[in-house]
Amino acid sequence: MRALILALAVVVSLVPLWPVYQNPAFFVAVAGGALLGALIALLSARGKWSVLRTALTAVTAYLIFGVPLAVPSEAFFGFLPSLQGELNLLTGVVLSWKQLVTVMPPVGTYEALLVPVLLLSLLGVLLAVVLSLRIIRTRGIASVAALVPVITLGVAIWLGPSRSFASVVVTVGVFVLIAMWFALSRVGVARAGFRAIGILVLSAVVASAVVLVTPITDRTVWRTEIDQPFVLQDDTSPLSEYRSFVTGDDKNKDLLSVTGLSAGQRLSIAALDNYTGVLFSVGGVAADFTKLPGSIPTTSKTGDEVTAQVTISGLTGAWVPLTGELGSLNFTGAGSRALTDAFYYSRPAGTGAVTTGLIEGDSYRTTGLAAPEVSISSVGSLEPGDAIVPAPQVMPDGLDAFVSLSSKGKTSAGERVQAALTALTSQGYISHGGPEEVSSASGHGANRLAALFAASPMVGDAEQYAAAASLMATQIGFPSRVVMGFIAPEGSDAGTDVTFTGAEMTAWIEINTTNGWVAVNPNPAERPIPEEQPQDPTEVAFPQTAVEPPAQDEPQLNDNSAPEAADEEQPTAVDPVLQAILAVLNVVGWSLLWLGVLASPFLAIVIAKRRRRAARHSAADPRDRVEGAWSEVRDALLDHGTAASASMTRQELAEITALPAATTVAVLADTAQYSVDSVTESDVIRAWSEADGVVKELDANLTRWQKFRAKISVKSFGLSWARFTAWLPKRR
Incomplete structure (x- = not known):
């Protein structure tokens, strides 16, 4: 009875790992490992086995039962071990610990990531029960058995998510079970009671320290400290290649084919939220990509679920086009396993990439939650959301004046964005700068966008208008990002196979609202471009902004405040020493x-x-x-x-x-x-x-x-x- 209480404490200590798995296989691995550990410990104690015999028995049990418990995807008929399963089981003893914290949770039964749970349960219960049964209770060293569930609890929290899952409650529960185990030692009833009270005091103090020092919603664990194996650089941007798609050799080249998109639905290549003054890229917290275990739960509040089969033709490279916030992705055809191992995903950016790059003939099936499209006329009723995106490092000259003049008299942030986008689409004209087109420079750096705002008429394409619209929305207070991709043409339906060429490449923006991300098309309608108007010297030209780029190494996070709040006095930063x-x-x-x-x-x-x-x-x-x-x-x-x-x-x-x-x-x-x-x-x-x-x-x-x-x-x-x-x- 006494040993079983300590075994139960070990099992309870593994509960903080549940949010990492969120799959019934987690409970199977924990229960299976605990039963094996308890059985081996009881046989060892009864037969007075040596340490070597006990260890060899544990290794044998791990090899026999480990595949169905920790690598169920490689088990024959769900319960018989396979050669590949045994190899994964052996390599998982060393490699699965780091893999567990580099794969985006929930990991479910992905590869051999259940091995850490099985090992913690098997070895934890084995040690706890053996030490509890075989060390004389009246000796002081007998108390060392109580350290086993404390150690497994610490490992579980360290391997767990950065957001706490009732870790304080679990900690107190483990210490209560340890107190009961102490209470059953061979001493007087009164002393046992005081031992239990002492442990409860310790658990209360530890729990209080955890609550007060570490914020429950944001803890430092291995997952937050380890360097992710795939991190995008600031100069990585598909938007910088936009003009080559719509005017270059790829203009009439088949880039990919898609089945499952209805008219107006979108296939995004990348969502770009970091503006450096030279280009838009994936930045901030969104630049850290993690491995995807096959499927993950979506977090968006609104949107339509879209499932599509994608086959790559000419659109090779690292970026993986998706239908929205990713729910699942499964590569098909030759090389699917290697592509699965090389695929990484950024949940904040809603963007996927393959480290080895996609090549012609690669295909996959993906399900995602598409951001709902909102017309410019409906933006006025929206309110800014709380998504965190990097603040632009540079604002183009003329943007402030354009926003101020176009949104004059508007009060709410939504109304101001609506007025600014309306002015952009009404005053802007489309030209890719190709043969027989009006001259239009490529790029979306600060100088190019300043020239766009200063020109009359404004001439550019989706590259410039999406970049300008995103910066205006950010300036007004909406977290915003530029999305590059394709839009299914009229006449398409879920059963139609649509082939996209370079000429059909486009870009739009997504703004974050209180209901999540929504897509907005800021591009003007294609229409004849009037002759360039001479500047009227009596009119006031857009002034250049007097605001210098912030002198800092890293971009500031967007605080979603309206521009009027920029001049308000910011609170003084707390001295970290005083804070400690x-x-x-x-x-x-x-x-x-x-x-x-x-x-x-x-x-x-x-x-x-x-x-x-x-x-x-x-x-x-x-x-x-x-x-x-x-x-x-x-x-x-x-x-x-x-x-x-x-x-x-x-x-x-x-x-x-x-x-x-x-x-x-x-x-x-x-x-x-x-x-x-x-x-x-x-x-x-x-x-x-x-x-x-x-x-x-x-x-x-x-x-x-x-x-x-x-x-x-x-x-x-x-x-x-x-x-x-x-x-x-x-x-x-």
Whole structure:
């Protein structure tokens, strides 16, 4: 029973790993490993096996049962091990730990990522039960078994997600089970109770420290500290190649074919949120790509689920076109396994990439949640969301003036974005700068966009208009990003195979609202471009902005505030040293409060005894003060464990102790009670002096624990700790 409680503590300690897996196979691996570990431990204890025999048995069990428990996808008929499964099982002992924190959760049964759970459960329960059964309980070293669930708990939290899953509750639960395990040790009931209380105090202090120091919603774990194997550079941008698609050799080249898109639905190559003043790229937190375990839950609040089969033709390279926020992706055809291993995904950007690059003939089936499209006329009712995107490092000249003039008189952020986009589409004209087209420079750097705002008429294509629209939305307060991809033409349906060429490449923007990301098309309708208008010297040209680029190494995160808030005084940053000191003081303060609350019953007992002594010592009648000295001796004897019956006289009880001072106090008390002679002040002083001597002699040969137990004993009040610890399991 005692060992099984510790085994249960190990199982409970693995609960923080559930958000990483979110698959029933997690419980199968935990339960299977725990049963195997407990069975091997019981056989080892009963047969008095050596350490080597116990270890070899555990390895054998791992190899026999490990494939169906930890690599179920490689098991024949779901329960028979295979050669590939055994290889994954062996390599997983070393490699799966790091892979687990580099794959986007939930990982489910992806490859051999259940191996860490199986090993923690199997070895944790095995060690806990073996140590609990085979180490003599009365030895101090027996307590080392309680460290096993503490270690597995720490590993589970360290491997777990950065956002806490009731880790504090699980921590307290583990310590409660450890307290019960301590309570079953072969010691007295009272001491077992105090052991349990001590562990509960420790768990409460630890839980308080976790809550106060580490924010529950954002913890530092291995997953947040490890360098991801695939990180995009700031200069990686498919938008910089846009003009080559629509005017170059790829203009009439088949890039890819798609089945499953209806008219107007989109296939995005990449979502770009980081503007450096030279180009748009995937930046900030979105630049860290993680491996995808096949499928993941979508987080968007709105949108339509779109499933498509994509076959690559001329659109080779790292980018993987998707139908929206990714739900699942499965490569098909030759090389599918290698492509699966090389695929990485950024959830913040909704963008996928393959490290080895896509080649002609690669195909895959993907399901995603497409951002709903919103017309410019409907943007006015939207409110900014709370997505975090990097702030633009540079704003093009003329953008501020264009936004101010076009949105004059508008109050809400949505209305201002609507007015600015309306002006952009009404004043802008489309030209790719190709043969027989109006001259239009490529690029979307700050100089090119400044020229766009200054020109009359404004001439550009989706590259410039999407970049300008995204920067305007960001300036007004909406988190925004540029998306490059394709839009299914009119007449398409889910059963139609659509082939896209370079000429059909386009770009649009997505803005984050209180309902999630929405797509907006900021591109003007194609129409004849009027002749360039001469500048009217009487009109005020767009002034250049006086705002210099922020002098910093890393882009600031967008705080989603309206431009009027930019001039407001920002709060002073807190000194990190002061912040650390305050955090420590906070933990110490709350810990002392916890200790004070939990220690209050014992403090109450000590205070009650002091008040009782003071009342006896200050009695008005000297006779009562002498008798009070004896009462103090009798209470001390009871609290130190001396058995005394109510029929015993004072001197009989004093003789049991064999302490001369106790006999002296007994004689003085009898004289005070039965003698007709008066009691002098010297008798009172002598009685109390001898009484204090009795207490000192009783404590002389005791340990600190025994002295403490005597101080908080309630036997002198006619009570017993056995009443308060009756709920504890009794030793058989």
